[in-house]
Each structure stands twice: as C-alpha cells, then as structure tokens.
Amino acid sequence: MTDMPATPRRRGAARTEELLQVTLDLAAEVGYAGLSIEAVGRRAGVGKHTIYRRWPSLSALLLDALSRVWTSxxxxxxxxxxxxxxxxxxxxxxxxxxxxxxxxxxxxxxxxxxxxxxxxxxxxxxxxxxxxxxxxxxxxxxxxxxxxxxxxxxxxxxxxxxxxxxxxxxxxxxxxxxxxxxxxxxxxxxxxxxxx
Amino acid sequence: MTDMPATPRRRGAARTEELLQVTLDLAAEVGYAGLSIEAVGRRAGVGKHTIYRRWPSLSALLLDALSRVWTSxxxxxxxxxxxxxxxxxxxxxxxxxxxxxxxxxxxxxxxxxxxxxxxxxxxxxxxxxxxxxxxxxxxxxxxxxxxxxxxxxxxxxxxxxxxxxxxxxxxxxxxxxxxxxxxxxxxxxxxxxxxx
DNA sequence: ACTCGATCGGCACGCTGCGTGCCGATGCTG
DNA sequence: CAGCATCGGCACGCAGCGTGCCGATCGAGT
Structure with a gap:
C-alpha cells in the first residue's frame, strides 16, 4: 500500500518556480478577480506560509510572475x-x-x-x-x-x-x-x- | 432635556449630496486605501442601506463623486x-x-x-x-x-x-x-x- | 545509515469589508 | 395628525488577509 504522493513534497527553489507558474495559470483562467494568496495556495496545494516565506505580498508575487513572461x-x-x-x-x-x-x-x-x-x-x-x-x-x-x-x-x-x-x-x-x-x-x- | 440631534436626520436627495461630499473628504484624508462603503457609512453616520439604495457598488459612488469635482x-x-x-x-x-x-x-x-x-x-x-x-x-x-x-x-x-x-x-x-x-x-x- | 533542523501542509485565529435581512425610530406628505 | 417611505443600527454568512502553532516530511551533515 503505497500512499506515496504522486510527486514528493517540498523542494525549496523548485516550489518557487511552481508557484509562479500556478499564479500565471490562475491569471489566465480566472483573471484578476480570482487572484489572491489563498487562491494560489489552494491551487498549488500549498500552505499560505510557503507563499509568504517567498513574497511579502500578493503584489510582489505578481511582479515576479510578470517578469517570468514579460522579459522576452x-x-x-x-x-x-x-x-x-x-x-x-x-x-x-x-x-x-x-x-x-x-x-x-x-x-x-x-x-x-x-x-x-x-x-x-x-x-x-x-x-x-x-x-x-x-x-x-x-x-x-x-x-x-x-x-x-x-x-x-x-x-x-x-x-x-x-x-x-x-x-x-x-x-x-x-x-x-x-x-x-x-x-x-x-x-x-x-x-x-x-x-x- | 433636548436629545434632539444637532441636525435632523434623513433627507433623501440632500443625503445623496452629503454622501458624495463625505466620499471626497475621505479620499482627500486617507486616500484610496481607506475608501470603502463601510468607511463612508461610518464617517457619514449612515447605515449601509442608505448607500446601497443610491449606488449599486463602491465604483458607482466613486464615479459620481468624481463627476462632482471633475466637470468644471x-x-x-x-x-x-x-x-x-x-x-x-x-x-x-x-x-x-x-x-x-x-x-x-x-x-x-x-x-x-x-x-x-x-x-x-x-x-x-x-x-x-x-x-x-x-x-x-x-x-x-x-x-x-x-x-x-x-x-x-x-x-x-x-x-x-x-x-x-x-x-x-x-x-x-x-x-x-x-x-x-x-x-x-x-x-x-x-x-x-x-x-x- | 541515522540524526537533526529546516521546510512543509493543514488548521485555526481575529480582523476587515462585502452585500443582505430585519428591526424599530424618525420625519415628510397628504 | 395619520400613514408610509426612509432612516440608523445590528446581525448574519462569506471571503481574504496575515499570523501562530502543530506534526509530518525531506535532505544535509556526519
């Protein structure tokens, strides 16, 4: 009986990457109205601390997410x-x-x-x-x-x-x-x- | 013992006028961050219904308030x-x-x-x-x-x-x-x- | 291989604002 | 002066915020 999760938990820098991508996905699907720390956390299956540890606010997260797709x-x-x-x-x-x-x-x-x-x-x-x-x-x-x-x-x-x-x-x-x-x-x- | 309020209550159209002014005052003092239906109501000493009866949303109130000072x-x-x-x-x-x-x-x-x-x-x-x-x-x-x-x-x-x-x-x-x-x-x- | 500490997910809290419902009072209209 | 629309006040459920605490989980250093 392997109740191993499909993907192993928690990875530090990789989590950061994933959270940015989830933010962009959320934005594409539900738009600005659906963007909140709670929504990103829920979608990523992540506690809110995991987000707050990386960004001080939703705005900071959004800026980084924007950098990911706007630099090119x-x-x-x-x-x-x-x-x-x-x-x-x-x-x-x-x-x-x-x-x-x-x-x-x-x-x-x-x-x-x-x-x-x-x-x-x-x-x-x-x-x-x-x-x-x-x-x-x-x-x-x-x-x-x-x-x-x-x-x-x-x-x-x-x-x-x-x-x-x-x-x-x-x-x-x-x-x-x-x-x-x-x-x-x-x-x-x-x-x-x-x-x- | 006159517990008459300093100003008599409730006036219909005059209340509308007053609420717009309170909104502008609030904006001038605390800025956008402090603008909410609750804040306007609190400041004006008014129940929220009195606001919602006049405007369907905060945005609508803000647009009217803006008209008041931007038309000239x-x-x-x-x-x-x-x-x-x-x-x-x-x-x-x-x-x-x-x-x-x-x-x-x-x-x-x-x-x-x-x-x-x-x-x-x-x-x-x-x-x-x-x-x-x-x-x-x-x-x-x-x-x-x-x-x-x-x-x-x-x-x-x-x-x-x-x-x-x-x-x-x-x-x-x-x-x-x-x-x-x-x-x-x-x-x-x-x-x-x-x-x- | 094993321990230990950092990071994790989950849950809870108090706070604020939203939009609505209900109450009893207040004041204008007829 | 009677009747009624409007009023202020209070309460509700909902949502998001930012924080605190817990026990589980992973990985670095030995």
Whole structure:
C-alpha cells in the first residue's frame, strides 16, 4: 500500500518556480478577480506560509510572475527602418498586453499599485521604464543614422510612444490594432522623421 | 432635556449630496486605501442601506463623486494660440490629477476598473473620452484657423496627448511638470504645426 | 545509515469589508 | 395628525488577509 504522493513534497527553489507558474495559470483562467494568496495556495496545494516565506505580498508575487513572461520580446529589431521596427514591436506588445496571462497579471499589478506608491515605483522601474528605455535605444540609433532629426527630444518621445500604448490597452476600451499603431507612428514620424 | 440631534436626520436627495461630499473628504484624508462603503457609512453616520439604495457598488459612488469635482475646467480656452491653450489646460489637469480629492478617487476608480470591464467602459465613456473630445474640439478649431496642418489625423493626436498625461500621472512616478508638457507639445507641434 | 533542523501542509485565529435581512425610530406628505 | 417611505443600527454568512502553532516530511551533515 503505497500512499506515496504522486510527486514528493517540498523542494525549496523548485516550489518557487511552481508557484509562479500556478499564479500565471490562475491569471489566465480566472483573471484578476480570482487572484489572491489563498487562491494560489489552494491551487498549488500549498500552505499560505510557503507563499509568504517567498513574497511579502500578493503584489510582489505578481511582479515576479510578470517578469517570468514579460522579459522576452523586449528588444526591438533593427532592420534599418525605424518605423517598421517600432510598428512590429508595438503590435507585438499590444497583443501581449491584452492576452492572458500577461494582460490579467498586468491589470492586477496596476490595480494594487494605485493603493501603494512604493509598488508604483517598483512597477515603473522594473517594467515601464525598462520598456521606455528599450524604445529610447532604438530611436536613438535611428537618430544617429539620420532617420530622425537631430533636434528631437527622444526621451519624451519614447515616453509618449509607450504611454499611448499603455493608456489604450489599460485605461481605454479600444484595442491596440494596426490603425492605432499607424496613427501613433504617423504623428511620431511627422514630428521627427527626416523622410530618409 | 433636548436629545434632539444637532441636525435632523434623513433627507433623501440632500443625503445623496452629503454622501458624495463625505466620499471626497475621505479620499482627500486617507486616500484610496481607506475608501470603502463601510468607511463612508461610518464617517457619514449612515447605515449601509442608505448607500446601497443610491449606488449599486463602491465604483458607482466613486464615479459620481468624481463627476462632482471633475466637470468644471474641462473646456479649453481659445486665445487663438493653440499651443498656449493646450499648455495651460494640461498643467491644470495634471495638477488636479495629482491632488486630493481628484487624484485618490481617480486612482480608486482605475483600480476597481481593472477587475471590471463594464466599469472600464463607463470610466472611459464618462471621463477619458470626454476629455479627449474636448481636446479634439480645440485642436480641430486650430486646424480650421491654419495653426495645424490639414493632413493631421487629429483623433489620434487627441488620444496621444491625453493618454500621455494619464500615463504619466497614474502609472508613472513622474510629475506632470512644465518640462513634461513642453516636451509633449514640442512633439505635437513639430508633427502638425504649420508655424503660423 | 541515522540524526537533526529546516521546510512543509493543514488548521485555526481575529480582523476587515462585502452585500443582505430585519428591526424599530424618525420625519415628510397628504 | 395619520400613514408610509426612509432612516440608523445590528446581525448574519462569506471571503481574504496575515499570523501562530502543530506534526509530518525531506535532505544535509556526519
């Protein structure tokens, strides 16, 4: 009579990994509303301590879960055509932001962040600023190659580009479709493009 | 022995008014974290039914409270200089968005909206789209007077302008200061200004 | 191989807020 | 001044939070 559990219990670092995955699965299935420490624990068959030992709060867990799936695809291609590269990346990011599991987890973090300015700073630092920086890098290269005017203040431009996408996907009810991206890029290129 | 209450009880419409004010006061004092139906009821010396009879949820109450203080100052001036008019309005809105009671209430609504797509639609319709429309009206006039190029797609432009402000004040940790507004307007005018 | 300590799952607690139901009082309307 | 909608107060069951304690389980060091 083997009442060995199918999988042996408790593993330290491996548990951490598993909990992050369970969080993402939960987010994909039930969305933000169903995300709670209790729900993650229940789903993973885990005591709440096992979660609290690793993360001080639900927000911290969500941030780590987000890192797991958001780190890739951050970098822009560089085909030499800055407009095309931005377009491709914006459409890709827009899709990711509106699909599970990234969409629900992002929404959850943003909701929590509204009540917690520390979390807001962390969110900005670990995600938003990183995305802006990656955009800034790409358009700075374009400025060097003469695709963009030398006078352009690219730091603000990167913020405007990314901010508009976040605004549309998280606060507005409109999708990030080709029209939206093209409209945004029309304005950006009209402002700072050299026509090369 | 007059145990008359200082103020006579219960008044129907006047209670509604009072509850909205209490909500704003609470938001200004304790921020989003302290906003709950119970807290508003406690503060107003009111049973929860009195609130639930008027609003189906905390979000609905918050939206109405927001209307009370956000309706004014929505319209742009029209001095004939579109850049100056936008600049003034953006700085005013930016200040309002980051101060009590509007800031905390706005944050609270946005947090709730992340878990409720219906609320997100209502938020967008009653506030975000209204602000965008008002911006669109102003820049459309500027296009007619020749301050902006005829080819500009102003609908997207209005979204980019407003979206950037919301992004900065609600998701970023940066303030909406003169530099930010000037950077945004630099890009907008570089794209669509005629130099008139 | 065996011991010992860290980690584990499970259960319980008190606290807060939600949304609803019921009560007796209060005050406006007719 | 009578009748009734509205009111404040209290209670309920439910859920999640963050913490404390228990005995089981695993794995590191000998």
């Amino acid at each position: 695809d951050l970098d822009y291609r560089d085909t030499g055509d800055v407009r095309a590269d931005l377009r491709e990346q914006f459409l890709r990011s827009g899709l990711a932001l509106s699909s599970p599991p990234i969409g629900p987890v992002y929404r959850a973090v943003i909701a929590e962040a509204q009540a917690d300015s520390m979390l807001r700073a962390t969110l900005h630092e670990r995600f938003l600023a990183t995305v802006e920086q990656s955009t800034l890098d790409r358009i700075t290269r374009a400025q060097r190659t003469g695709e963009l005017t030398a006078e352009a203040n690219l730091e603000f431009a990167a913020e405007v580009l990314c901010g508009t996408l976040y605004y549309r996907s998280l606060l507005s009810t409109r999708p990030i479709d080709e029209d939206a991206v093209d409209g945004l890029l029309d304005m950006f290129m009209a402002a700072y493009g050299t026509g090369n | 100052d929505l319209d742009y001036r029209d001095t004939g200089d579109v850049r100056a008019d936008l600049r003034e309005q953006f700085l005013r809105s930016g200040l309002a968005l980051s101060s009590p009671p509007i800031g905390p209430v706005y944050r609270a609504v946005i947090a709730e909206a992340q878990a409720d797509s219906m609320l997100r639609a209502t938020l967008h319709e009653r506030f975000l789209a209204t602000v965008e429309q008002s911006t669109l009206d102003r820049i459309t006039r500027a296009q007619r007077t020749g301050e902006l190029t005829a080819e500009a797609n102003l609908e997207f432009a209005a979204e980019v302008l407003c979206g950037t402000l919301y992004y900065r004040s609600l998701l970023s940790t940066r303030p909406i200061d003169e530099d930010a507004v000037d950077g945004l307007l630099d890009m907008f005018m570089a794209a669509y200004g005629t130099g008139n």
